[in-house]
Amino acid sequence: MLQSLRNIVQELNAARDLNAMLEIIVRRVKAEMRTSVCSIYLRDGASGSYVLMATDGLYPESVGKVSLAAGEGLVGLVVEREEPLNLDQAHTHPAFQYFPSTGEERYSAFLGAPIIHHREVLGVIVVQQAESRRFDEGEEAFLVTVSAQLAGVIAHAEATGTLASMGSQHREASFHGIAAAPGVAIGRAQIIAAPANLAAVPFSPCEDPEAEIAFFKKALASARREIRAVGERLKANLNREEQALFDAYVSMLDDASLAAEVCERIRQMVSAPRAWSEVMLEHVHRFEAMSDGYFRDRAADVRDLGARVLQHLRQQKKTRQSFGENSILVGEELTAAMLAEIPRENLKGLVSIKGSSNSHVAIVARAMGIPTVMGADALPFERIDGAELVVDGYRGEIHVHPSQQLRRRYEAIVREEQALAASLDLLADQPCITTDGKRVRLWVNTGLMADVVRSLERGAEGVGLYRTEVPFLMRERFPSEEEQRAIYREQLEAFSPNPVTMRTLDIGGDKALSYFPIEEENPFLGWRGIRVTLDHPEIFLGQVRAMMKASLGLNNLRILLPMISGINEFEAARKLVLRAHDELREEGYDIALPPLGVMIEVPSAVYQARALALRADFLSVGTNDLTQYLLAVDRNNSRVAGLYNAFHPAVLAALKAIVDAAHAEGTEVGICGELAGDPGGALLLVAMGYDVLSMNATNLPRIKATLRAANCSELTDLLDGVLQMECGESIYHKVQLVLQQLGLHTLLQPGG
The missing domain is CATH 3.30.450.40 (GAF domain)
Structure with missing residues (x-):
């Protein structure tokens, strides 16, 4: 069966x-x-x-x-x-x-x-x-x-x-993914497909079947000529079996019955790319269903041939995809390069079937302020081209064919967001001081130069986390030391004299480099963060040297070590940092040794927080990873993302323990996870005593408005009560009630 x-x-x-x-x-x-x-x-x-x-x-x-x-x-x-x-x-x-x-x-x-x-x-x-x-x-x-x-x-x-x-013209349907960039977008789906993925060709009709057939045959002939030319060019370097593969490709393209199948579908008013993909996928599935292993393996060959011809069909198309005023870009795996295909003023939202909240495109989307949902793997994206969508970047929801009632509710949220943004912009030059006089430093998390302008416009006082992996993700090779220096210099100069905290390369988990693949069964518990760079000191040393050289004459650099799980890792990394500094001094660079900090994001570091605080210049808590490790919930898995809750009593207890341990050693401690950008989370973190809150630039005005309306003594009472509670949902609702009592109901995320 x-x-x-x-x-x-x-x-x-x-x-x-x-x-x-x-x-x-x-x-x-x-x-x-x-x-x-x-x-x-x-x-x-x-x-x-x-x-x-x-x-x-x-x-x-x-x-x-x-x-x-x-x-x-x-x-x-x-x-x-x-x-x-x-x-x-x-x-x-x-x-x-x-x-x-x-x-x-x-x-x-x-x-x-x-x-x-x-x-x-x-x-x-x-x-x-x-x-x-x-x-x-x-x-x-x-x-x-x-x-x-x-x-x-x-x-x-x-x-x-x-x-x-x-009975209904369109059925409203909702799908869940991962909230990647906050905000609400209402618009029309614009499907953008990978260059040659048979399974990702959206259904589209053709208006003139005979013209479409002629177009298809022209593309087929081009593909046939290309395959013959490649086979001939490589003939001297191929063995008999490999030559036979090219011959088989040409033979299939010469098969009149294959073309006839496609033409028949085109006559049913289906576009040539879609008709070709349907026919080829049927052949692929037939091969995959065969009991003989040799023939099952041929399914990959058929898929490859289909992709080659599909590429020609795409190249032959002269009409460039047009994007309307309220376009929501939808694709199987969106990339930052795809965003360049659509004018920014027309782009309202993004939906990617694959990817996570830490994907490069998600980072870019947050920097650009585009509501985004990633990992929406249940969404039938290839069949909703042109459909009306609502993208809820707060909850990670996509609503297809929304009802009038749902649409009106989200339109009200959009209007509220616009009014709130206008009022919060007035706070950019105001200090973040509570009603009873406590000064709170608000920094930003950055990764792109696009973040800089938004951060400065919104009154950022420093950078709590600069993701140095972004320049690595944007290249097809490791950037040189000089290339890194130039990039880091831009960040340091832009925020000078305010501090810029640069995290050393944090790859692995869900952040893979195409030219340095890490394939593991359980990547989040595998080779990632400091583990990679300690195993490759040449990468670590080159990056740290570039950071220090970039700070010459500015002296606003702080270096942050990710994924530290124990004292030995910190000491090994510190030795490399000292070595890099000594090398630069010997080379004539008059550079002060920058402060060296530790990210607390794994449970073992929580229990060693005081020992780490004794050795490090500062601590910074990454609540995103810490929460998922404490709760054993992959926050990038849409099936269990609902269990991810930064207000869980265990998470809050860990955060309180960390700040107490750091302050016991007189060490500064900050937060650079998403919790710092949540109004309710910010109230609790300030009550705990965190020295710095670092967040996405989009959330900074919202947090500043929240804290300027709060009183520290009242927040202490709130924290004492919350730490006695046993349910994360109850804690969250308690905090939301306090925000409403402070008159900050407009700062709550939709549904909060």
């Missing part, structure tokens, strides 16, 4: 629309389970009833006409119970309801499984048998597995409007 399920999934991947998928399901399940009937009922969003949408065994004319409410009939009972129903004599069950139009009076056995997506019953899949039959546990498990596969398909169909025939 496992192989049968794989074959069904492969057929579904090649299906063009929902109707084709449903027909495949009912036909294949009926055959695999050797039953008389397989039917699928789907929820109608308008009425809430469940409509028969596909069947193999019941009367075809009943499709779209028979419907049941939750609790009505056996299908409605499956919906109500949200679990399978297995009966050998269905007609004797009290809930049985007879529909003459279906012809189901002939069938005795009944097995129904709910189709559930994100806790909502989207439909029911049913198999029926003429003879009395109790389906066994394996058969029941198989149907449940099929229903789980079908749930995602139907959720996608709801999002794309495929279910419009069931």
